[in-house]
Amino acid sequence: MDYQSLFAEALYQQLKDQLKLEKVVQLIEKPKFDDMGDYAFPCFELAKIFRKAPNQIAGELADKLELPSLFEKVEAVGGYVNVFLKQGEVSGSVVAEVIQEKANYGTLHQGSGEVITIDFSSPNIAKPFSMGHLRSTVIGHSLARIAEKNGFEVVRINHLGDWGTQFGKLIAAYKLWGNEEKIRENPIKELLTLYVKFHDEAEHDASLIDEGRLWFKRLEDEDQEARELWKWFREESLKEFNHIYELLGVTFDSTQGEAFYNDKMDRVVKLLEDKQLLEESEGALVVETAEGVPPCLIKKKDGTTLYATRDLAAAIYRHETYGSSRSLYVVGNEQTLHFKQLFEVLGKMGYEWSLGLKHVPFGMMLEDGKKMSTRKGKVVLLEEVLKEAVSLARKNIADKNPSLTDKERVAYQVGTGAVMFHDLKNHRLNDVEFSLDAMLKFEGETGPYVQYTYARASSILRKGGYQESTEPLIFDNDQAWRVVKSLMDFPEAVKRAFDGNDPSQIAKYVLELAKSFNQYYGNVRILDAAEGRQEKLALVHAVQVVLKEGLYLLGVEAPEEM
Numbered sequence: 218m219d220y221q222s223l224f225a226e227a228l229y230q231q232l233k234d235q236l237k238l239e240k241v242v243q244l245i246e247k248p249k250f251d252d253m254g255d256y257a258f259p260c261f262e263l264a265k266i267f268r269k270a271p272n273q274i275a276g277e278l279a280d281k282l283e284l285p286s287l288f289e290k291v292e293a294v295g296g297y298v299n300v301f302l303k304q305g306e307v308s309g310s311v312v313a314e315v316i317q318e319k320a321n322y323g324t325l326h327q328g329s330g331e332v333i334t335i336d337f338s339s340p341n342i343a344k345p346f347s348m349g350h351l352r353s354t355v356i357g358h359s360l361a362r363i364a365e366k367n368g369f370e371v372v373r374i375n376h377l378g379d380w381g382t383q384f385g386k387l388i389a390a391y392k393l394w395g396n397e398e399k400i401r402e403n404p405i406k407e408l409l410t411l412y413v414k415f416h417d418e419a420e421h422d423a424s425l426i427d428e429g430r431l432w433f434k435r436l437e438d439e440d441q442e443a444r445e446l447w448k449w450f451r452e453e454s455l456k457e458f459n460h461i462y463e464l465l466g467v468t469f470d471s472t473q474g475e476a477f478y479n480d481k482m483d484r485v486v487k488l489l490e491d492k493q494l495l496e497e498s499e500g501a502l503v504v505e506t507a508e509g510v511p512p513c514l515i516k517k518k519d520g521t522t523l524y525a526t527r528d529l530a531a532a533i534y535r536h537e538t539y540g541s542s543r544s545l546y547v548v549g550n551e552q553t554l555h556f557k558q559l560f561e562v563l564g565k566m567g568y569e570w571s572l573g574l575k576h577v578p579f580g581m582m583l584e585d586g587k588k589m590s591t592r593k594g595k596v597v598l599l600e601e602v603l604k605e606a607v608s609l610a611r612k613n614i615a616d617k618n619p620s621l622t623d624k625e626r627v628a629y630q631v632g633t634g635a636v637m638f639h640d641l642k643n644h645r646l647n648d649v650e651f652s653l654d655a656m657l658k659f660e661g662e663t664g665p666y667v668q669y670t671y672a673r674a675s676s677i678l679r680k681g682g683y684q685e686s687t688e689p690l691i692f693d694n695d696q697a698w699r700v701v702k703s704l705m706d707f708p709e710a711v712k713r714a715f716d717g718n719d720p721s722q723i724a725k726y727v728l729e730l731a732k733s734f735n736q737y738y739g740n741v742r743i744l745d746a747a748e749g750r751q752e753k754l755a756l757v758h759a760v761q762v763v764l765k766e767g768l769y770l771l772g773v774e775a776p777e778e779m
């Protein structure tokens with residue numbers, strides 16, 4: 218039950234002539250201090266309309282308000298109408314609701330089955346999976362789950378960077394210096410070495426550039442040898458990427474990368490032509506965009522297409538194939554201009570659905586305050602980083618809980634969970650400082666802290682021999698109230714996270730719930746309570762349910778023991 222809406226409705230009955238219901242809802246606040254009520258309605262904006270002092274308006278409203286019976290009292294203080302819920306009864310009904318609905322608690326239906334495509338991860342073949350791709354993967358994976366929780370049907374798309382002139386260079390390099398065995402052993406490292414060598418050598422041997430161009434031309438013309446090498450590089454790279462996805466528990470509905478759109482490009486160019494949007498500029502074909510935005514390059518002088526052309530084809534294909542009304546592109550900040558151009562060109566083509574496309578940018582991963590990426594000659598391989606996190610988690614377990622069964626699995630859950638949570642706990646536009654030590658702490662604002670709280674709740678339930686029951690729950694202890702209020706906040710966090718494409722709303726929420734629960738745990742003897750034992754255990758169970766679901770939305774697993 219949504220008590221805030223009940224309050225809004227009661228206020229609206231009194232203010233119909235002055236305010237719209239949405240406005241009333243918008244104005245309602247949740248006071249920070251308990252003595253100011255559970256919800257408060259400020260009357261300052263009404264002062265002008267009524268030509269009265271806010272305090273007087275609040276007093277009159279408080280007198281007239283007809284509140285449902287779950288409200289205990291109403292007060293007018295300092296220009297606010299403050300209302301108080303009946304803590305015992307509301308606690309009983311909230312806890313019962315969570316336990317009944319389980320993972321469905323907080324599920325919203327605002328999407329009602331509408332399809333949304335989410336383009337995320339999208340690493341480049343034959344190149345290392347970068348920190349930026351990790352951020353995209355983690356954020357996109359979470360946004361997909363958040364969208365489902367909000368009632369959308371999600372299509373997860375990995376738009377692999379598997380086409381472009383660099384593949385011509387790579388094939389040329391392989392023909393000159395490649396070693397099949399080595400590539401099979403360590404595909405990305407080897408392919409990258411070849412690619413780097415190609416660039417180094419090309420600096421004093423310009424013929425190499427022509428050689429690369431030639432191979433790319435062959436590739437585009439479907440020359441068999443070129444195609445087969447390309448396919449092989451792609452498969453080997455994907456195998457390595459899949460290790461990372463497995464580690465993180467990430468899946469996709471489609472891994473159709475850029476190459477998939479090769480045969481769909483002529484149509485795009487034709488459409489642009491028909492709509493008379495193409496213009497010539499220094500031999501290339503472009504579409505003009507709004508003032509201040511450079512024109513969007515569609516075809517190069519030599520007739521080859523570009524990243525943007527493939528994205529145009531992809532957007533149209535996705536809309537036609539999936540019937541999506543919205544699409545998110547989870548891609549770093551630095552591609553803002555690209556997406557601006559893309560969306561604008563689609564708009565100019567007359568596609569109304571282009572209004573539903575959204576770039577979801579994010580900041581950088583930093584190490585000691587500097588961009589963390591492919592350093593000169595030295596690559597931070599992401600899989601190694603993740604394995605390092607897992608091995609630190611393994612050490613932690615060995616120190617803290619050596620008798621744990623299932624150690625290896627928990628180490629994975631904690632290690633990868635820590636990395637993901639660390640990424641998601643701040644707003645995505647912020648840069649993230651990468652520090653495994655900070656991530657893996659069991660205290661403070663970390664994934665392991667929330668996981669640990671979940672494990673603690675699970676352990677209490679096991680020790681307490683908790684049994685679910687349908688008997689009404691009667692709470693008489695106000696210690697539980699903060700926890701209950703936190704439970705009540707979950708659906709709103711789910712909505713905010715979706716509306717703002719912002720998983721940090723969920724991360725902050727689970728931290729808050731974990732904190733209020735740990736405080737409760739510190740103050741209340743749960744297991745040796747003579748009275749209200751079932752209520753206390755039921756509260757723990759409700760916390761357990763919501764922590765697990767919150768972590769799920771972040772892509773983080775919840776171990777029963779750790």
Ligand SMILES: NC(=[NH2+])NCCC[C@H](N)C(=O)O
Nearest residue numbers: 336339340341376378528548
């Ligand atoms: N539809 C898209 N453009 N998705 C993002 C692709 C990201 C690109 N492969 C890169 O690593 O920069």
